Structures are given as structure tokens and as C-alpha cells.
Amino acid sequence: MSFRSAISMFAGKPFIVMGIVNVTPDSFYDGGVHESLENAYRHACRLRDEGADIIDIGGASSRPGAPVVSPEVELQRILPLLKRFVKGFNGPVSIDTTWSTVAEAAIDEGALWINDISAGRYDEKMAGLIADRGVSVVLMHSRGTSATMQTLTDYKYGVIEIRDELVRDVQKFLDAGVKPEQIILDPGVGFAKTADQNVELLRSLSEFKKLGYPLLVGTSRKSFIGKITGRETVDRLHGTLASVASAYLRGAQIFRVHDVKETIDFLKVFSEIEKELPAGSFK
Numbered sequence: 001m002s003f004r005s006a007i008s009m010f011a012g013k014p015f016i017v018m019g020i021v022n023v024t025p026d027s028f029y030d031g032g033v034h035e036s037l038e039n040a041y042r043h044a045c046r047l048r049d050e051g052a053d054i055i056d057i058g059g060a061s062s063r064p065g066a067p068v069v070s071p072e073v074e075l076q077r078i079l080p081l082l083k084r085f086v087k088g089f090n091g092p093v094s095i096d097t098t099w100s101t102v103a104e105a106a107i108d109e110g111a112l113w114i115n116d117i118s119a120g121r122y123d124e125k126m127a128g129l130i131a132d133r134g135v136s137v138v139l140m141h142s143r144g145t146s147a148t149m150q151t152l153t154d155y156k157y158g159v160i161e162i163r164d165e166l167v168r169d170v171q172k173f174l175d176a177g178v179k180p181e182q183i184i185l186d187p188g189v190g191f192a193k194t195a196d197q198n199v200e201l202l203r204s205l206s207e208f209k210k211l212g213y214p215l216l217v218g219t220s221r222k223s224f225i226g227k228i229t230g231r232e233t234v235d236r237l238h239g240t241l242a243s244v245a246s247a248y249l250r251g252a253q254i255f256r257v258h259d260v261k262e263t264i265d266f267l268k269v270f271s272e273i274e275k276e277l278p279a280g281s282f283k
Helices: 003-009 037-049 071-088 100-108 126-133 159-175 195-203 223-229 237-249 260-274
Strands: 016-022 054-058 093-096 113-116 136-140 183-186 254-257
Touching (some): 037 054, 054 113, 071 100, 100 113, 100 126, 126 159, 136 159, 159 183, 159 195, 195 223, 223 237, 254 260
Parallel strands (some): 016 054, 016 254, 093 113, 113 136
16 A cells, blocks of 8 residues: 555545554653553554554654664564554554664565654665555654754754755655655654754744645654643643644644544544635635
């Protein structure tokens, strides 16, 4: 299934919700909670039942300062869950990885999306794999590694520089033979950006929308929301929904979230109110 056919599955939907399943001991929000296969499987099924359009499974934390996880460890964490879950899910399963070997093994087991936070910078073989296998890929803007990214927040040209850096990464995938309809863009909220830069990035999503690719945004419970609200991670749902509203109005189509049910309910109401009425409607 290509991204184009995956989108056709959601024809008529004003938004797409991607539910997060972290099979890792150290993710910033739910690290360790779903580390066992049974807990991760139950969580994935709950997000499915709450209406998630896509499930994104990750075996390595990408939070600032997180250690590098080998592809062997990632595979040990994600493959048992993927094999068990994919059989009972009608939508695309996404794998959050920067390793081409992990991506390839996951595709062999039925994954249809690869969510690469490095946009191919960590593994030069990723672009060729995506081209060969024809799956969808999320390319996210970041700089450096988890250990260094928050020291790399000096942007001379702000959002335009972030956009241009992501465009260069996209071009590498196009040059490798990846079709434009396979690509989804993520501006990388929280990655190599300060809290103030994250706010400006969300204000400027139209710069990324102009590039012509579907736009994914992941703001769920991130630290910039805590800076604005003064809330700890567990109390950032309402702030997250405010950021989702802003992103939706600026053209984001796909929302990567921890709280699927709440996000769907919010977007159902918000998108209904915000949609343009046909000519002649009651005013």
C-alpha cells in the first residue's frame, strides 16, 4: 500500500490521527509502561479501538539525551508486537526508526509506513530502501543526534532555514527514486528547537504546506507546552489540543498523539465548525 492508497482509505476525513506505541523503557511520557509485549499489545489495541487511523510503533526513545539503540535491540522490541498486531488492524502500521535494517524487517512483516526522525541522515541506505519497497515515509526535520540536538538551535533565518534543510533531505529521497506521493513531511516540533522556536514553527506551518506534501505534526505533551502552561507532562493534554487546533488551521492533516480518543473528539468538533459552508447555507 502506498501513501496515496493509504490516503484513499481515509477519503472524506478532514484529519488523520496516528496513535503512539512506545516499546521502550525511556520515552519521555510513557517510557516503560508498554515495554512488555502484552502491555504494548493491549495499548495498541486500545488506540485502535479508540479510532486511530495509523499506529506508530517505536523501539527507541528520541527524547533529548536518549541513548542510541542498536538495530538488533529495536527489532527485539518491535517485531513481536508488529507481528501480533498487524493482523488485526485495517489501517497502516508505521515504524518509528532511523535504521534501514529495522525498516526492512518491519516492512517484511507488514509495516506500510516508516517514520524516520532523521530524514535519512543517520542511515544513508534508508532512501534506497523506501524507493525499492514503495512504502510511505515520514521525513522529519532535526539536527544532530538525541545527545546533541538541543545544542544546535541557532537558526540564522528561522523557519525558512528549517524548511530549506528539510527540503534538502527530501531531495535525497527523490534522487534515490522515492516517488513524491510516498513522502509525508514533519517539521520536527521539539527537535533541535527551543520552546519559542516551536511556537514560531507552528505559527509558520504554511511554509511547509506550500511544498505540496502531506503534513504531519507531533506536539503531544511536549516540553514547550509545559513551558507555556507550567504543567508537567501528565497534565498537558489540554495544551496539546490547543496546538493541534493551531496546526489544523494551518494545513496539517496528520496528528501523531498519545491521546487518541480525546484528539479525535476534539478534531471532530473543531473541523466541523471550521469547515467552509457551501454557498446558500444558513448564515
